[in-house]
Amino acid sequence: MxxxxxxxxxxxxxxxxxxxxxxxxxxxxxxxGDLRSRFLPEDPAGEAMQLESSLFGDEHAFFVLAESDQLLDRAEMRDAISRWTEQLGRISGVARVWSPYDLPALARDANGDLHIVTVAETPDPLHVLATHPLAGETMLRRDGRGFALTIVPEKSATATFAARRALVSAVENWARRASGHTYRLTLAGALPFEVSCLELAFxxxxxxxxxxxxxxxxxxxxxxxxxxxxxxxxxxxxxxxxxxxxxxxxxxxxxxxxxxxxxxxxxxxxxxxxxxxxxxxxxxxxxxxxxxxxxxxxxxxxxxxxxxxxxxxxxxxxxxxxxxxxxxxxxxxxxxxxxxxxxxxxxxxxxxxxxxxxxxxxxxxARTAGGVAFLVPARAILVVAGIMMLAALPGALRLHLVPEYPRLLTDDHPWMVEMDRIEQAWGGIGRVSFLLGKRAEEPAEDLDPIELLGNFSRLLLARPLVTSVTSPVDVLRYARRVARADTREAGHQNDPPSLLRALLSKEEGEQLDEALAAWVSRDSNWLRIIARVRVMQPEKFPALVRDLEGFQRTLSELFDVRLSGWVLLYKNLETELLAEMTRSFMLAFALVGLLLFFVARSMVWWLIAVAVNLFPLWVVLGLLGWTGHGFSSGLLLAPGMALGLVVDDTIHVVHAWRAALTSGDTDRALRAAVDRTFLPVTVTSVLLAIGFAVMGLSAFRANRDFGLVMAAVVLLAWAADVVILPALARVVAARGK
Missing domain, CATH: 1.20.1640.10 (Multidrug efflux transporter AcrB transmembrane domain)
Structure with a gap:
């Protein structure tokens, strides 16, 4: 003992x-704190983002948007940019601050010679920016009532979540102090969005x-x-x-x-x-x-x-x-x-x-609480359950994948409201980058890559969600207008900076390399074309991604082409999760079914238990389809997890039934089993439903959908275990007799 x-x-x-x-x-x-941890580790878009970061170092760049109720005044804008650039540069963790006035411009001196200058050094900066090919809708608001400052963080400032939060908090505090009667300053970009999402999750x-x-x-x-x-x-x-x-x-x-x-x-x-x-x-x-x-x-x-x-x-x-x-x-x-x-x-x-x-x-x-399950005839219960399953079929067939990014939060959340407003005022706030690398072989004689890239930019700009396209090739057109020279006379070159360098002295050509560092890599082996896209209509993303992948295949004849961007990461993630939903559910069904058979110890009772536990999943999926909802990322892996949870009550009822089945009277044993388990299975189902349902109050769409669906499945599973399971068992037992 x-x-x-x-x-x-x-x-x-x-x-x-x-x-x-x-x-x-x-x-x-x-x-x-990196939202990229949500994605596939070997995703081509993720690898392209890493390459882009190593080449250009602005992966975590974000924006301070300065907006005014009036048209921008040249003097006020110059003073504000100069003052704010200096103040932001003093914030710990900020490596560089880009302003519209830092963009490269071309101008002639008194002797008519062409020189590289900044936009700030031109006689009329606002006029230059309005037509500058690299400003587009990225650094100036569409109605001329605002401009953007780009903040490039130091690597150490993005290494940990604590460092990111400290940087974003410092910039937010500065923006709050600097906002005044003339300008309202707000933050935009992936980094502040990541930090806000994690703080919200905490x-x-x-x-x-x-x-x-x-x-x-x-x-x-x-x-x-x-x-x-x-x-x-x-x-x-x-x-x-x-x-x-x-x-x-x-x-x-x-x-x-x-x-x-x-x-x-x-x-x-x-x-x-x-x-x-x-x-x-x-x-x-x-x-x-x-x-x-x-x-x-x-x-x-x-x-x-x-x-x-x-x-x-x-x-x-x-x-x-x-x-x-x-x-x-x-x-x-x-x-x-x-x-x-x-x-x-x-x-x-x-x-x-x-x-x-x-x-x-x-x-x-209470030892007879479960008796309510036997007040209704068993066949009537099964008829109602059958009607519910048949009614769920058309709804289940209407289910579809719902693209989510960047609408990770509910539509009424302040961040989503602000992003909608910014997209309306500024154009596309999302970014897709084409990274074009040199190939070892020379292009065919009859192909002009510069002309091809120019045509590509026009085709890309014609896509429904694309609002602006910027690339070094656009600077060529700008140079042609300013210099009034045909760059083709400089010789056939694959490298856009080399074409411009033919118009300039060697020293100014080196200045051009520095000025175009955001679009051309240091070794001139890679150049970047940036497309600004509207991201607040994710349902249109699949068509856009197909177009981008088609452009990638076309450009692959001349370049080593990589596609980079959050839109692509999310599209690939959702496609993978959709495939994993079927795989995970089948695997869960196999594992749970095997364990359930060990409890039932009979093929007939195993089939009864399986049918009872598939009922709530099927009805909830049908309800989703009937209400017009689809599979968001929060629901794609829910069926397998739900199956593992909903069988719990079934196991307790079946185990209690087998323990009570001593006299061979199935009906009496079922009544005893339901009476014995009614209180604990009801309490556990209520606790589970509340635990999941409260997630329906989350600001995150995925959590909200997951919580509400799981709560509905749990409650239906409870009803199935205390009502449908006894009814089905009674009918089967009666036929067996």
Missing amino acids: MRPARTNRALLAALVALHLAALMGVASIEWS GEARWITAFVLAVSIAVLAAAFRSLAAALVILAVGGVNAASTFGAAGLVAAHLSQFNLYVVPVVLTISLLDNVHITHAYCRAREDGLGAAEAAATAMRAMRFPCVMTSLTTAAGFSVLLTSHVPQVRQFGVLAAAGTLIALASSLILLPPILARVDPRRRGST
Whole structure:
């Protein structure tokens, strides 16, 4: 008798030690502030972005937009640019500040010689900017009532999220102080958007977790009519969630911002087994057992179903490990690990705490609550369920992929409202870059690459979402206008700066290289064509991407062509996630189905359990289609995870039914099983639904869609387990007789 007790004490001591060690890792967690962590590591667009960063060093460049209610005044604009450029340059982490007046311009001196000057040195800067090929809609507002300053950060200022937040915060504070009656200053660009998204995620994760805790206490205290029981269940669940992230902090370099939301998910999942074990403990105490014996009885009764439900839940999350997206794999690891840690705590840590605290219910446990499921004839229930599934079919067939970027937040969020306003005032706020590298072989004699690039710019500008195109080739046209010279007389060259250098002295040609550093690499082996695109209409992106890829194939005859841009990253991500949805669901179905068969131990009852658990998924997908919603990124991996979760109640009901099936009376055994499990499966379903539904209040579209759909699936699964499962089992059993 002493050996099992010693073993239990040893396991308890080991688990407590592991929890304490894991909790020490919470302080070591580092969060990645780079939205690119959401994407495929070997994405061609991502590799092109890295190449672009190495060549031009402005990957994290962002903008300060100076806007006025009046047309710009030349003197005021010159003074403001000079003053603000100097002030921004003194901010720690700022490597360079580009203004419209820094753009290269061509001008003749008194002798008629051509010289490189800046726009600021021309007699009429505003007039030059209005026609300058490199200004376009990127540095001047379309109506002439604003200009943009481009901030290029130092590498150290973007190495960590803390550094990025410090830089963006410093620039925001400066913009707030510098804004006045004449100009209103705002920040725009990917870097401030990344920082804002991560700060928003931190804030949401905190209040969502606090809300889940508060509601869980209320639900548990009401269900068990005992505040002590609620606190015990939550205490063990809270330790599990903290230990999960503490362990991640010890072994992971960086965690993605998306995985902040695993905290409330793991917390809620950690409560499920605790509810069933505590419920069994309370029933045992009501049957007259002592506290220690009741705890042991509850653990023996719940060990098998809790192990199986935890394994199916972990299986639903673990299929995400097959994803090619790093942050999706992180989500799967954290959620699956949290589920298994919760199982260990529920079986080892919770029983001795129950025996020590002895949370007694006020009154007796309702033991006939599940009888309501038998008030309606079984065949009527199945007819209604069949009609619901048939009605869901047309809706499911209407489902489609919904492009999301950059509308990551809800339409009424201030950032989305501001981005809509900026796009209307400035034109395209997104960027797609064509990186053109020299090939070893010479082009054909009858091909003029400069003329080809000029035609390409015109074709690109004709695309519906493209608002401006800037490239060194545009400077050639500008030079022709100023110099009134035919550059073809300079000789056939592949390098645009060389063509302009033929018009200038060697010294001024070197100045040109410096002036065009944003468009031509230092070694002149790569040049960049930048297209500004409208990004607030993501539903039109697929057609635009197809056009861009067609241009890439055409230009590949002359250049080594790479496409770079966030639009392309998101398009490739969504395509991959759509493929992974089918793969992850099939894998989850195989794993969960195998575990479910081990519980059912019969092909007939396995088919019943499978049908019951596919019902909520199918109906919710049909409802999405009927309401006009499609698959956003937040929903593409939900079916596999949902399947791993919704089978939990089925396992508890089937296990209770098999335990009650002693006399061979299936109907009586089903009634006893539903009566025994009705309260705990209802409580766990309510907790899960609340934990997911609160994510519907998130500002992030993906989190909102994921939370609301998962909550709907959980509630439908509860109805299926306490109503449809008994009805289907009764009909099958009657036919079997």
